[in-house]
Amino acid sequence: xxxxxxxxxxxxxxxxxxxxxxxxxxxxxxxxxxxxxxxxxxxxxxxxxxxxxxxxxxxxxxxxxxxxxxxxxxxxxxxxxxxxxxxxxxxxxxxxxxxxxxxxxxxxxxxxxxxxxxxxxxxxxxxxxxxxxxxxxxxxxxxxxxxxxxxxxxxxxxxxxxxxxxxxxxxxxxxxxxxxxxxxxxxxxxxxxxxxxxxxxxxxxxxxxxxxxxxxxxxxxxxxxxxxxxxxxxxxxxxxxxxxxxxxxxxxxxxxxxxxxxxxxxxxxxxxxxxxxxxxxxxxxxxxxxxxxxxxxxxxxxxxxxxxxxxxxxxxxxxxxxxxxxxxxxxxxxxxxxxxxxxxxxxxxxxxxxxxxxxxxxxxxxxxxxxxxxxxxxxxxxxxxxxxxxxxxxxxxxxxxxxxxxxxxxxxxxxxxxxxxxxxxxxxxxxxxxxxxxxxxxxxxxxxxxxxxxxxxxxxxxxxxxxxxxxxxxxxxxxxxxxxxxxxxxxxxxxxxxxxxxxxxxxxxxxxxxxxxx
Amino acid sequence: xxxxxxxxxxxxxxxxxxxxxxxxxxxxxxxxxxxxxxxxxxxxxxxxxxxxxxxxxxxxxxxxxxxxxxxxxxxxxxxxxxxxxxxxxxxxxxxxxxxxxxxxxxxxxxxxxxxxxxxxxxxxxxxxxxxxxxxxxxxxxxxxxxxxxxxxxxxxxxxxxxxxxxxxxx
Numbered sequence: 150x151x152x153x154x155x156x157x158x159x160x161x162x163x164x165x166x167x168x169x170x171x172x173x174x175x176x177x178x179x180x181x182x183x184x185x186x187x188x189x190x191x192x193x194x195x196x197x198x199x200x201x202x203x204x205x206x207x208x209x210x211x212x213x214x215x216x217x218x219x220x221x222x223x224x225x226x227x228x229x230x231x232x233x234x235x236x237x238x239x240x241x242x243x244x245x246x247x248x249x250x251x252x253x254x255x256x257x258x259x260x261x262x263x264x265x266x267x268x269x270x271x272x273x274x275x276x277x278x279x280x281x282x283x284x285x286x287x288x289x290x291x292x293x294x295x296x297x298x299x300x301x302x303x304x305x306x307x308x309x310x311x312x313x314x315x316x317x318x319x320x321x322x323x324x325x326x327x328x329x330x331x332x333x334x335x336x337x338x339x340x341x342x343x344x345x346x347x348x349x350x351x352x353x354x355x356x357x358x359x360x361x362x363x364x365x366x367x368x369x370x371x372x373x374x375x376x377x378x379x380x381x382x383x384x385x386x387x388x389x390x391x392x393x394x395x396x397x398x399x400x401x402x403x404x405x406x407x408x409x410x411x412x413x414x415x416x417x418x419x420x421x422x423x424x425x426x427x428x429x430x431x432x433x434x435x436x437x438x439x440x441x442x443x444x445x446x447x448x449x450x451x452x453x454x455x456x457x458x459x460x461x462x463x464x465x466x467x468x469x470x471x472x473x474x475x476x477x478x479x480x481x482x483x484x485x486x487x488x489x490x491x492x493x494x495x496x497x498x499x500x501x502x503x504x505x506x507x508x509x510x511x512x513x514x515x516x517x518x519x520x521x522x523x524x525x526x527x528x529x530x531x532x533x534x535x536x537x538x539x540x541x542x543x544x545x546x547x548x549x550x551x552x553x554x555x556x557x558x559x560x561x562x563x564x565x566x567x568x569x570x571x572x573x574x575x576x577x578x579x580x581x582x583x584x585x586x587x588x589x590x591x592x593x594x595x596x597x598x599x600x601x602x603x604x605x606x607x608x609x610x611x612x613x614x615x616x617x618x619x620x621x622x623x624x625x626x627x628x629x630x631x632x633x634x635x636x637x638x639x640x641x642x643x644x645x646x647x648x649x650x651x652x653x654x655x656x657x658x659x660x661x662x663x664x665x666x667x
Numbered sequence: 668x669x670x671x672x673x674x675x676x677x678x679x680x681x682x683x684x685x686x687x688x689x690x691x692x693x694x695x696x697x698x699x700x701x702x703x704x705x706x707x708x709x710x711x712x713x714x715x716x717x718x719x720x721x722x723x724x725x726x727x728x729x730x731x732x733x734x735x736x737x738x739x740x741x742x743x744x745x746x747x748x749x750x751x752x753x754x755x756x757x758x759x760x761x762x763x764x765x766x767x768x769x770x771x772x773x774x775x776x777x778x779x780x781x782x783x784x785x786x787x788x789x790x791x792x793x794x795x796x797x798x799x800x801x802x803x804x805x806x807x808x809x810x811x812x813x814x815x816x817x818x819x820x821x822x823x824x825x826x827x828x829x830x831x832x833x834x835x836x837x
Contacts, residue, residue, distance in 0.1 A: 322729050325718075354795060354796070369723065372819070453723055453726065666762075
């Protein structure tokens with residue numbers, strides 16, 4: 150969890166996630182990034198907090214950067230003070246930092262010095278340029294009229310170049326965002342996304358919750374990853390409270406996470422077939438997904454498993470009959486998924502659309518920090534369940550899937566591999582979960598206590614950083630979705646492809662808008 | 668191909684019966700003629716608008732399209748443009764940054780402009796409430812005919828809300 154080569158005072162956080170945190174000076178801030186990069190590490194998240202009321206001169210903010218390094222997650226914290234309020238730009242070392250830095254400015258008014266792109270990212274027209282929602286003195290009563298804000302898209306010029314604007318409302322049952330294509334004929338020269346449409350102020354909203362109840366909001370940062378976010382939040386809360394969840398709760402959390410992975414992958418496989426004109430695939434996979442969700446609903450009381458993972462444990466469990474049902478179901482679905490995989494493999498039309506489409510080479514993926522399932526399809530062999538196996542994953546020996554082709558076909562194959570592995574895990578957990586308590590009592594948090602949670606959701610790594618305030622309340626909660634890393638990579642993946650392949654490429658990543666927008 | 672056909676035959680028809688309309692979900696009196704509703708009831712075009720949801724409601728709305736619920740068999744289909752739609756199916760809370768887009772989608776929808784607000788957030792603002800970035804419930808931005816609670820509501824509840832909106836008052 151430490152970054153080697155830097156002489157820092159690391160504090161290892163208690164809890165299930167392997168996380169350490171250290172304070173850095175401005176020079177070390179950049180050096181930490183450089184050393185993390187050199188050691189093959191990746192930037193997981195970047196965020197800030199208003200600590201003026203806690204500092205002596207009442208002028209201090211904190212900026213945090215979290216790096217995944219060989220030993221775990223290393224978080225560095227830099228204190229920045231008024232009036233300069235800036236920190237060295239990281240986007241030169243980690244391109245994924247660019248949008249996070251823009252968001253950090255929109256929400257807290259702390260800018261990255263030396264950053265090339267300083268356009269607003271999360272702020273459209275809902276709040277003023279000089280008002281910063283995450284500052285503790287932000288006055289929500291003083292808002293400007295909600296006007297439309299222009300956005301300076303990068304223009305591509307030349308003979309025959311024209312633009313196609315798409316969104317924010319898309320032609321399907323999907324989340325909103327805007328895509329600006331610059332094209333010649335059918336070929337995409339450049340895609341630029343503008344997101345932030347579903348920004349609903351989640352990080353500010355956390356301040357209205359106590360540490361004990363914040364999992365409900367965390368579980369709604371991105372509804373398709375509710376288990377991953379709630380688990381990461383629970384880890385952070387438990388780390389901050391010094392609480393250890395009971396063994397059975399950990400197994401049930403893993404079961405829920407794998408059920409969430411299977412549900413999403415089944416849905417995506419169907420949608421990917423459909424986007425390549427094989428409607429049969431959609432019907433088949435949506436049928437399997439519905440069966441799967443109904444079982445989740447009947448065993449755990451919620452089809453998407455919302456509010457199952459709570460700080461200190463889980464809200465409900467399953468009995469022997471539930472375990473048997475889940476084992477039998479996962480065996481039956483495995484037969485069907487293998488059958489459908491054969492159909493996908495032998496379908497020439499489908500393979501023609503999938504192969505070489507939306508390619509991200511391993512080199513580009515590494516450079517841009519492509520993460521999660523899309524990363525694993527582009528040679529980035531990272532999976533927290535295998536790399537840092539906390540209980541119960543250490544006993545389950547997760548087999549990490551991986552491909553190097555980086556095209557839609559690779560992302561489809563990866564999903565098939567992961568569904569099959571998760572079905573195995575569901576059986577192993579349902580049969581092997583130890584008996585015992587489901588949750589433990591929570592103590593009152595100490596003000597300013599800090600905790601972090603880090604979980605491999607179906608889309609990629611989810612990070613939650615949590616700071617307690619007075620009276621058990623949340624002072625600051627940062628919930629990071631892996632879509633932050635992967636959205637900019639889609640812009641590269643579509644270059645040179647034809648416009649009609651965009652929905653297919655986009656679906657093959659299936660990134661979260663709500664998770665990114667916050 | 669033979670593999671696909673065999674599988675289609677083996678799967679058979681899995682569609683289930685549709686739920687009955689539920690008057691309790693109605694939030695305002697229907698303004699439109701019973702005849703129009705009768706007509707719409709046989710062929711309803713819906714434009715779904717995510718105005719700020721966490722995507723949980725979208726997952727369940729997508730599920731309404733799966734073979735179990737046989738939506739198209741009921742004469743209901745999702746369309747790509749509000750101009751082709753009889754109904755907007757809106758999830759929320761309405762993010763401030765989506766307020767304008769939702770209004771213009773509503774304006775672009777031809778009468779009778781039925782609106783169904785989906786989910787706790789669409790009904791009340793839900794866990795996100797009203798804030799610097801959220802307008803809260805859908806009815807704070809456009810008129811709502813039927814609101815279906817749930818976080819997210821089940822596919823059956825969503826289908827019931829859609830059918831309630833087009834059912835003439837008894």
